[in-house]
Amino acid sequence: MARAAALATTWEGEFYRSCKVRYARSADLTSGAGSLRWGGRWSGPGVARVVYGSTTPEAAVAESLAGLRRAGIEPARAAPFVIAALRARFVALDLTAPEVLTALGLDAVELADDPWWLAQGRGVESLTQAVGRSAFEAGLGGLRVASRAVPGGVNLAVFVERLGTDGLLEGRGLDDA
Secondary structure, three states, rough: HHHHHHHHHEEEEEEEEEHHHHHHOOOHHHHHHHHHHHEEEOOOOOOOEEEEEEHHHHHHHHHHHHHHOOOOOHHHHOOOOOEEEEEEEEEEOOOHHHHHHHHHHOOHHHHOOHHHHHHHOOOOOOOOHHHHHHHHOOOOOOEEOOOOOOOOEEHHHHEEHHHHOOEEEEEOHHHHH
């Protein structure tokens, strides 16, 4: 993944998270503690603190709903949700860029269709988790990836421990309203 570091660029801007009200505090929104404990598409349990979000509020909600349905949870049982805005600056590997995927020998469809939750349930690292772990180990600040829930949507996976001195991750939670 050393080649990945050479392909990385700085990403800066606002992004959104959809979460339960009890997690809508700035410290929770930016901690990545849930992904460290439970894992996610781009990082297995115990690998890294990853803050997941989307570049639009609509994609953030769609991703949350997709995750609930995949887990067999009716959205009405999990509601209400809060859409929180965050701001970040980090060195990102842009996996939405065809030239980056080609340079790394990755396929967009294969990444999108990766059933990471099934592999994780068997105690096996999935393809997307391996890509995320490799980027994390290479010292990158995160990933810019295609949304699985929204065609054309873009998600971010921010590696909290890899933000570095030039990195930024801040949230505007209920405690900041």
